Amino acid sequence: MSRPAGRVLALDYGSARCGCALSDPTGTLATPIEAVERPGTRKGMGRVLGLVREHAVALVVVGLPLGLSGRDTPQTEEARAFAAALAERLGERVPVELYDERFTTRIAQRSGGDETSEDSRAAAVLLEDWLASR
Numbered sequence: 447m448s449r450p451a452g453r454v455l456a457l458d459y460g461s462a463r464c465g466c467a468l469s470d471p472t473g474t475l476a477t478p479i480e481a482v483e484r485p486g487t488r489k490g491m492g493r494v495l496g497l498v499r500e501h502a503v504a505l506v507v508v509g510l511p512l513g514l515s516g517r518d519t520p521q522t523e524e525a526r527a528f529a530a531a532l533a534e535r536l537g538e539r540v541p542v543e544l545y546d547e548r549f550t551t552r553i554a555q556r557s558g559g560d561e562t563s564e565d566s567r568a569a570a571v572l573l574e575d576w577l578a579s580r
Contacts, residue, residue, distance in 0.1 A: 451504060452471060452502060452503065452504030452505075453468055453469050453470070453471055453501050453502060453503050453504060454468070454469040454473060454503065454504065454505045454506070454507060454573060454576070454577070455467070455468055455469075455497060455498060455501065455503040455505075455506045455507070456468075456469075456476065456506075456507045456508075456509070456545075456569045456570070456572045456573035456576065457485075457494070457506065457507070457508045457509065457569060458509045458547060458565050458566070458568040458569040458572055459485060459508055459509060459511075459524070459525045459528050459529075460485075460565060461484070461485075461486055461524060462483070462484065463481045463482070463483055463484075463485075463563070463565050464481060464482040464483075464485035464490070464494065464565065464569075465478070465481050465563060465564070465565025465566040465567070465568050465569035466478070466479045466480065466481055466482060466494075466497060466566050466569050467479060467566060467569035467570035467572070467573045468497075468501055468503075468573075469573060469577060473577055473580070474577070476570045476571075476573035476574045476577060477570065478563075478566035478567050478569060478570040479497075479566060480563075480566065481563045481565045481566050482494055482497075485528065486528060486531075491531070491532070491535065494532065495532075495535060495536070498536065498540055503540060504540065505540065505541050505542075505543060506532060506536070506540060506541070506542045506543070507542075507543050507544075507545050507572065507573065507576050508525060508528065508529040508532070508542060508543070508544050508545070509525065509544075509545060509546075509547030509568075509569070509572045510522060510525055510526070510544040510545060510546055510547055511525055511547055512546055512547075525544070526544065529542050529544055545572065545575075545576050547568070547572050
């Protein structure tokens, strides 16, 4: 499991809002960026695709909200469907990977603070964890 050459975009998917975080080109830092409203809509998906283009993203990591037991929940299925739709739109040029996001929102809530949304802070926690695992 190596890191891709280039930036990684992490998405903390929610049907109302999708938190977003971006790595630096070296894959060392994770920075929360503006969340995308209603990512499952045509406009929302277009905004996610725009982020991939704007930032020359090499890989997208979508948080997988498993239950505490590790089992799928209705939210898990929604995230899987979103990741599949995104992967279809991106084709083979930018892979989409799912990654366990349990506890990222709770950690982001504790970190609080700046003007970025809690959703995007959760995406940054997800991305930091993903980067550390590589």
